[in-house]
Amino acid sequence: MEKLGLSFELTEEQLDIRRAGREFCEKEFTPELALELDRKEEFPMELYRKAAKLGFTSMRFPEEYGGQGYGILEECLVIEEMCRADSSLGIAVTATTFASDLILAHGTEEQKEKYIPPLCRGEAISSGCFTEPARGSDLASRLDTRAVKYGDTWYINGTKTFITNAPVATFFIVLCQTDPKAHPPHRGQSLFVVDRDTEGLEVSKLKDKMGIRPSVTGEVSFNDVKVTDDALLGELNKGFYYAIDFFDESRVAVAAQAVGIAQGAFEIAFKYAKEREAFGQPIIQFEGVSFKLVDAATLIEAARLLTYKAAWLIDQGKPDPLITSMAKTLASEVAVKVTEWCIGVLGGYGYFGDYRVERFHRDAIVTTIYEGTNEIQRLTTLRYLLRRF
Ligand SMILES: Cc1cc2nc3c(=O)[nH]c(=O)nc-3n(C[C@H](O)[C@H](O)[C@H](O)COP(=O)(O)OP(=O)(O)OC[C@H]3O[C@@H](n4cnc5c(N)ncnc54)[C@H](O)[C@@H]3O)c2cc1C
Numbered sequence: 001m002e003k004l005g006l007s008f009e010l011t012e013e014q015l016d017i018r019r020a021g022r023e024f025c026e027k028e029f030t031p032e033l034a035l036e037l038d039r040k041e042e043f044p045m046e047l048y049r050k051a052a053k054l055g056f057t058s059m060r061f062p063e064e065y066g067g068q069g070y071g072i073l074e075e076c077l078v079i080e081e082m083c084r085a086d087s088s089l090g091i092a093v094t095a096t097t098f099a100s101d102l103i104l105a106h107g108t109e110e111q112k113e114k115y116i117p118p119l120c121r122g123e124a125i126s127s128g129c130f131t132e133p134a135r136g137s138d139l140a141s142r143l144d145t146r147a148v149k150y151g152d153t154w155y156i157n158g159t160k161t162f163i164t165n166a167p168v169a170t171f172f173i174v175l176c177q178t179d180p181k182a183h184p185p186h187r188g189q190s191l192f193v194v195d196r197d198t199e200g201l202e203v204s205k206l207k208d209k210m211g212i213r214p215s216v217t218g219e220v221s222f223n224d225v226k227v228t229d230d231a232l233l234g235e236l237n238k239g240f241y242y243a244i245d246f247f248d249e250s251r252v253a254v255a256a257q258a259v260g261i262a263q264g265a266f267e268i269a270f271k272y273a274k275e276r277e278a279f280g281q282p283i284i285q286f287e288g289v290s291f292k293l294v295d296a297a298t299l300i301e302a303a304r305l306l307t308y309k310a311a312w313l314i315d316q317g318k319p320d321p322l323i324t325s326m327a328k329t330l331a332s333e334v335a336v337k338v339t340e341w342c343i344g345v346l347g348g349y350g351y352f353g354d355y356r357v358e359r360f361h362r363d364a365i366v367t368t369i370y371e372g373t374n375e376i377q378r379l380t381t382l383r384y385l386l387r388r389f
Contacts, residue, residue: 010308014074017059021078024054025085031356034086037214038359041207043168044092044214051093052122056082058097061104065112066120071315072249073308076256080304083260084267086356087363091257092215095164099128099173102191102246106234111193115171127169129160129220130243136162137376139175140240142185145222147176147192154232156192156200156225164370166218167205170196174222175239186240191233200225211362248321249314251328251371255307258331258367262300262338265360269293269342272355276347289345296338303331322384325377332367332374339364 010018028047037044051057059075061067068074082090096119103115118124130136132144145158156176166172172194182188194201200223209217234242270293273284283289310327313320339361343350350357368374 010077014077017070017074018077018081020054021056021081022085024051024056025082025090029082029085029089031086034089034214034356034359035353037092038088038353039213041205041209041213041216043165043216044089045168047089048093048096048125049122051082052096052120055120057094057122058120060101061097061116061120065104065116067116071311072252073311073315076252076307076311079253079256080260080263080307083257084264085260087257087261087264087360088212088214090260091212091363094253094257095215096125098126098164098250099246100126101250102128102173102233102242103193105246106191106238106242107193110230111233115193118170124170125165125168127163127165127172127220129163129166129172129174131160131162133159133161137373139243140184140186142180143175143177143189145174145176146180147178147190147227149178152228154192154227154229156194156222156227159219159221161219162206162370163218163220164215166203166220167216169203172196172201172220173233174220175243178239179237182237188237189240189243190236191239191242192227192231193233194222194225194227194231198225198227210365211359212366247371248324249319251377252307252310252314252324254367254371255303255310255324255327255331258328258335258364259300259304259307261360261364261367262296262303262331262335265339265342265357265364266293266296266300268355268357268360269296269345269350272349273345283345292341292345296341299334299338303327303334307331320384321380322388325372325380325384328367328371329374329377329381332364335364335367336361 055068056078058067059070059078063069079094082094103111147154147156174192178190179188202221203218206217273289274282276283306327310324342357346355349355
């Protein structure tokens with residue numbers, strides 16, 4: 001498998017970034033806040049602004065636009081630390097720039113100047129609108145959200161659903177069908193950036209999510225939303241290709257979320273197992289408990305290494321969708337499995353909110369679904385394996 005093999009080491013600077021993330025979370029991520037926002041399904045706006053001001057949400061953005069000028073690996077280290085400290089708050093705070101990479105990659109200088117600096121300062125939040133009520137995995141088929149041009153004006157109509165940050169976003173990056181006759185249909189799709197206050201754009205909050213409840217989700221409807229060519233992102237009818245390239249890199253962040261969630265739950269359960277006594281000894285003395293924790297630590301380390309490798313490859317300018325899909329699949333399934341084991345280690349206490357592992361488990365499940373379900377990741381992995389072996 002040497003075709004997969006490249007190695008790396010974390011630098012002193014990267015270790016410092018991880019330490020800084022940990023210190024921030026120890027001070028700001030209180031279990032009470034997480035519990036309250038989980039109950040209310042409310043976004044942690046104040047916490048997000050604090051994190052943004054310290055640069056934690058703009059790690060990978062270039063310094064010229066107010067970002068920290070680091071790579072995806074440094075961003076993953078922050079995501080991991082925040083999700084380790086608290087899965088719900090961690091995801092809510094770090095997913096606030098979702099899809100804005102598309103502006104950096106394909107936007108005009110005016111678009112970059114308009115949207116990226118406020119994002120880095122914590123004065124804006126982005127949202128990426130791809131999924132529709134009738135299609136999520138199958139984005140290559142003809143989209144129901146259409147953009148039609150009359151004169152100089154584009155008219156956008158349609159509905160996007162399950163959109164992260166929609167209730168709090170200041171702008172939306174929207175995948176639309178611009179050529180309804182294109183064959184195959186994805187050759188006729190384009191991306192637009194639409195400001196929240198544009199007439200005809202409406203957001204409704206989706207409630208009763210299983211997990212990541214402080215990371216608010218919504219449905220976005222477009223009713224004759226008028227934009228000009230200034231809102232078009234990159235070239236006309238290239239949107240699908242831009243989106244696929246974006247997801248091939250962005251889903252490493254989901255892997256980092258999953259690694260952090262698993263690590264956080266593991267640490268809670270490990271500490272508990274050393275302190276809780278049954279039959280006259282700490283329960284960690286029972287192999288039924290300790291072997292589960294050993295397996296959890298082993299799986300987390302494997303998922304972490306694959307995640308770092310996927311991130312590192314992107315930072316080296318050699319993004320590898322095979323490794324990114326493998327990392328997302330492995331890490332998300334490790335997170336689901338480990339958090340479930342951790343509930344078991346805590347027994348009845350694990351099933352209630354106080355020890356947080358039940359919430360970490362609820363939060364872990366979404367990492368197997370969004371930014372491409374794990375079935376879709378397996379299809380991607382297979383496609384690349386067939387090409388290489
Ligand atoms: C909390 C949350 C936040 C989200 N945030 C966003 C966001 O910000 N922006 C956005 O655009 N979307 C977002 N999504 C949507 C998410 O990306 C989709 O839910 C996901 O891509 C799956 O699409 P779907 O729900 O339509 O399921 P479907 O595509 O209908 O799939 C249903 C099931 O069929 C399986 N399936 C489908 N096709 C195949 C196949 N070819 N082979 C094998 N199995 C297959 C899937 O794996 C899945 O198990 C979010 C979702 C959630 C839950």
